[in-house]
Amino acid sequence: MKRDRTRDAVLLVPGLAWLLLFFAVPLAIIFVVSLGHRDQYGGVLFDRIGLENYLRALEPDFLPTVANSLKYAFATTFFSIVIAYPIAYWISRYGGRRKALLIVLVMLPFWTSWVIRTYAWMIILRDNGVVNSVLGAFGLPGPIQLLNTDLAVILGMTYGFLPFAILPLYVSIDRLDPALVQAARDLYASGRSAFFHVTLPLTMPGIIAAALLTFIPAIGDFVTPDLLGGAQTTTIAKIVQTLFLSARDWPFGAALGFLLIVVTIVGTVAGLRFLRREVIG
Amino acid sequence: MSRDRNPLLTLYAWFVYIFLFAPIVILILFSFNDSKRNFAWRGFTLRWYPELFGNNALLDALGVTLQVAFISVVVTTLLGTLLGLGLARIRSGRAAGASDSLILLPMVTPEVVMGISLLLFFALLFNANGSLLQIAIAHIAFSISYVAIIVRARAVSLDPRMEEAARDLGASPRAAFLHVTLPLIAPAVAAGGLIAFALSFDDLIITSFNAGVGSSTLPLYIYSRIRFGVTPEINAISTIVVVATGVAILIAMQVSARRARGRAAQE
Numbered sequence: 001m002k003r004d005r006t007r008d009a010v011l012l013v014p015g016l017a018w019l020l021l022f023f024a025v026p027l028a029i030i031f032v033v034s035l036g037h038r039d040q041y042g043g044v045l046f047d048r049i050g051l052e053n054y055l056r057a058l059e060p061d062f063l064p065t066v067a068n069s070l071k072y073a074f075a076t077t078f079f080s081i082v083i084a085y086p087i088a089y090w091i092s093r094y095g096g097r098r099k100a101l102l103i104v105l106v107m108l109p110f111w112t113s114w115v116i117r118t119y120a121w122m123i124i125l126r127d128n129g130v131v132n133s134v135l136g137a138f139g140l141p142g143p144i145q146l147l148n149t150d151l152a153v154i155l156g157m158t159y160g161f162l163p164f165a166i167l168p169l170y171v172s173i174d175r176l177d178p179a180l181v182q183a184a185r186d187l188y189a190s191g192r193s194a195f196f197h198v199t200l201p202l203t204m205p206g207i208i209a210a211a212l213l214t215f216i217p218a219i220g221d222f223v224t225p226d227l228l229g230g231a232q233t234t235t236i237a238k239i240v241q242t243l244f245l246s247a248r249d250w251p252f253g254a255a256l257g258f259l260l261i262v263v264t265i266v267g268t269v270a271g272l273r274f275l276r277r278e279v280i281g
Numbered sequence: 282m283s284r285d286r287n288p289l290l291t292l293y294a295w296f297v298y299i300f301l302f303a304p305i306v307i308l309i310l311f312s313f314n315d316s317k318r319n320f321a322w323r324g325f326t327l328r329w330y331p332e333l334f335g336n337n338a339l340l341d342a343l344g345v346t347l348q349v350a351f352i353s354v355v356v357t358t359l360l361g362t363l364l365g366l367g368l369a370r371i372r373s374g375r376a377a378g379a380s381d382s383l384i385l386l387p388m389v390t391p392e393v394v395m396g397i398s399l400l401l402f403f404a405l406l407f408n409a410n411g412s413l414l415q416i417a418i419a420h421i422a423f424s425i426s427y428v429a430i431i432v433r434a435r436a437v438s439l440d441p442r443m444e445e446a447a448r449d450l451g452a453s454p455r456a457a458f459l460h461v462t463l464p465l466i467a468p469a470v471a472a473g474g475l476i477a478f479a480l481s482f483d484d485l486i487i488t489s490f491n492a493g494v495g496s497s498t499l500p501l502y503i504y505s506r507i508r509f510g511v512t513p514e515i516n517a518i519s520t521i522v523v524v525a526t527g528v529a530i531l532i533a534m535q536v537s538a539r540r541a542r543g544r545a546a547q548e
Contacts, residue, residue: 030398220393241489244400
């Protein structure tokens, strides 16, 4: 028996070693680099170590970038959940034998390349795109500027991350025993109050999971702000991309990357702690 | 309680499905539009498709993408399957908890962070600035977790007595694994491999930080072209990619569904 357990542990070694070497170690390197500063050729120097890169991220001229990132991520999370909840509910309650197919259909666009899906929205939202062409055909004055707006970014992200919200919500709603709602109704709760006092609280774990699964990719996405928000729209992730791929200020980029990790970990831990309290208490 | 129908909600559901598929349908439609500037519908044409085969930059990018995906799928499926099997067997203790965290972390780390972390890792420790191999290593790093979780879910549901029975009948551990366990987890391994392929084939953000000169992938190529505007050629490339991934996913689901049904029939 003891020998078996050792043999089982051996199975873990190659995969965990890969993750340690190519995931954990590089993450640690981000932090180390964030303490250094750049030399004139774009290299990294460690002759004076400090938090100057983090202080730069707190300067007032960087504030709009941080605000944009948070605005896009929070708006995307909010709209994804609001749009996803009713459809997840519908699939669970009325999907019948076609539930699996309906879920597959939700996930299918997710398998389409992220760039291509964003590009599709460019075709739709451009000044001479699908929406404005349709409006023009009805004789409306135009074109309305849709591309390169906050609306376009939030729309594109919500579209992209919607499946991540629908899936956990569906799992959570489907697990809910309909008898509990029935009991509330039998005790003269209106449909509305049964929803708000029974269904919604009991599916809170799904909502938290959906929030995490949309917020994290939204805060790290630079493709959508770049393509749908236009060149002048900045987000933390977009600045990181510029700092690494064209401006070559790796230490500052690393500091911003590390801040993104902190935001993600704080969000995940808070979400998980909330879930645990929900389940236990 | 009226559990029969809710017409308003059903209508809403239809709208959401239309919202999910309309952009992709429009994209495909415009790849057949006979207008260079792609503004309005000018009639049906197939002429953008043959032009793709004369585009060397595009074909090179496709070649890189497929090579990276091949390496990534092979290594990821192997390591992820071993990891999933190991995790299914070691279910308790501190080691299991730590392994779980190490597997979940890559899934909740923003892609841009993973991208720059690997760029720094290779640049500072190995003085390497992007290559096909570097992209493949990065892809394996973010795909292992998906395969491990899928395989673990299947392996946990296996009856351990199956392998024990094989051992009792004189099979070596190796034979018991190859002839009993492996066929039972095969659908999960196949599904994991497919997901690894899709993750690798589509990835843009992490790849963009680890690609070097001459190792541009298809999503990177499309991204760089899109930034200069909308063209029918990009619609045509995109359509091919969408249809290829869509068909692959549908076939894979068909296969795993048939296996599940076949097993249910046997029992």
